[in-house]
Amino acid sequence: MTYLDLSAIGMRYGDNVILDGIDLSVAQGEMHVLLGPSGCGKTTLLRSIAGLVQPDKGAIHLAGLAIEKLHPKDRGIGMVFQHYALFPNMTVRQNLAFGLEQRRLARTVISDKIDAVLDIVSLQDKADSRPRQLSGGQKQRVALARALVLEPSLLLLDEPLSALDAQIRKRLRDELKRIQRRTGLTSILVTHDQDEALSLGDRISVMNKGRIAQTASGPEIFYRPDDLFVAKFIGNANILSAAEFSRLIGRDFDQTAVIHPHMFKIGRASGGSSLFDVAVTVVETVVAGNIVRYVMQSNGIIFNVEAQTAMNRAHLAVGEEATVTIDPSDAHFL
Structure with missing residues (x-):
């Protein structure tokens, strides 16, 4: 069942075509990966879904609702960036509580939601720590928890692992997959790392020059690329x-x-x-x-x-x- 549907998304900056008629459907509960080289338009497409930039044309439907005209805060979308952007003077628990407090929820409700999400990301013992006391991987898990605690309809991940060293990155990649499977949350991940894409994606869209060159499962893209660009970009065939x-x-x-x-x-x-x-x-x-x-x-x-x-x-x-x-x-x- 299609949960997120993008139709003919287009965007220009002056004479530069950034997104060129993007059509994409994402199923409910799917981890979908946007993969491609720098400058191919994948982050702009993600930000278009979030409402952080406005496409020149096209339609975006989430759970059957047209959202392309909605303000970002009204789309029910969570986003995790490469940089953690945590409040340095707040504990982990306080960082997670911030968004919930803006919704004026009862303190007991906020506490229960935070406890549940700390369990999901395995950070129960770090609830009272401040960001400077955490490792890079722990900070990124807090950033993920901050998005999850708001119970979004869709989770967008913009290269969230790229600032981490190789060992932590691999460990957190496995954690991210576990968390996404456990929550069943429909998610879109942007990356230029093909190992990350092949490890995490239920399906992958390979982008090139503002277009989607191929959308398929990891094995299909790896072994059966549609064109020479995909063949050269994926693996070392x-x-x-x-x-x-x-x-x-x-x-x-x-x-x-x-x-x-x-x-x-x-x-x-x-x-x-x-x-x-x-x-x-x-x-x-x-x-x-x-x-x-x-x-x-x-x-x-x-x-x-x-x-x-x-x-x-x-x-x-x-x-x-x-x-x-x-x-x-x-x-x-x-």
């Missing part, structure tokens, strides 16, 4: 022209091939007429934890191959000759 792929396997193809590095298998085919053996020379070897990344060359074509490592398993050295196997059914053709 080998993108081989029809001529290159034909030379690689010795069979004519008339489309560009998108092949992820782990789809190549090192060694000869054990059988099957659909499999092709390719003689290669190793150009570069990089061991990265459980993955070894190879740059390989065959018949003048350079491509990437990935394989699993193990403590006592040898890997191919630079200059070594080998054979890799590819099944064209593992490629995606554009």
Whole structure:
């Protein structure tokens, strides 16, 4: 069931087209991710939904209600930004209470709501701490709790994890997914980080130059991109022209091939007429934890191959000759 519906959203700044006829539907309870490079329009689209900027044209419906003309405070939308914007002189509990107090709720009601949301974000023991006493990850969870405590109809997240270091970011990413699943709150996350998008999104909209290039599940976008932009932006797939792929396997193809590095298998085919053996020379070897990344060359074509490592398993050295196997059914053709 469609919960949020955007129709023909357009916006210009002078001669610059920022949003170019955006159509998007988000289901109730969905975590939807807007993914794309800087300047593609994803944050402007998010701010348009929140009412912080006004599109030049288009309609926005939330739970069947047209909201594009409503003031931000009347849209029932919660928003979490990259920067926490917490009141430094207030405790966590006081920060969460601020918005509820503006609604003139009873103190017991406010207290109960705060206790419930602190439980959701696992910060019960930090209720009386001030922001300077919290880690970056804890501050971001307080910012999330501040949005959740107002019980919004829709939660918007504008790169909320980008200011955190890698370990905290991964941990909080897992927390965010848990919280969204637990609350069932329809959410839209803006990010330029594809790992974050693929980990969190029920569906992902990849944006480019003010347009949505593709909307689909993470696996569909990763393995079946609609065009070359999506193929190049998501993952690190080998993108081989029809001529290159034909030379690689010795069979004519008339489309560009998108092949992820782990789809190549090192060694000869054990059988099957659909499999092709390719003689290669190793150009570069990089061991990265459980993955070894190879740059390989065959018949003048350079491509990437990935394989699993193990403590006592040898890997191919630079200059070594080998054979890799590819099944064209593992490629995606554009």
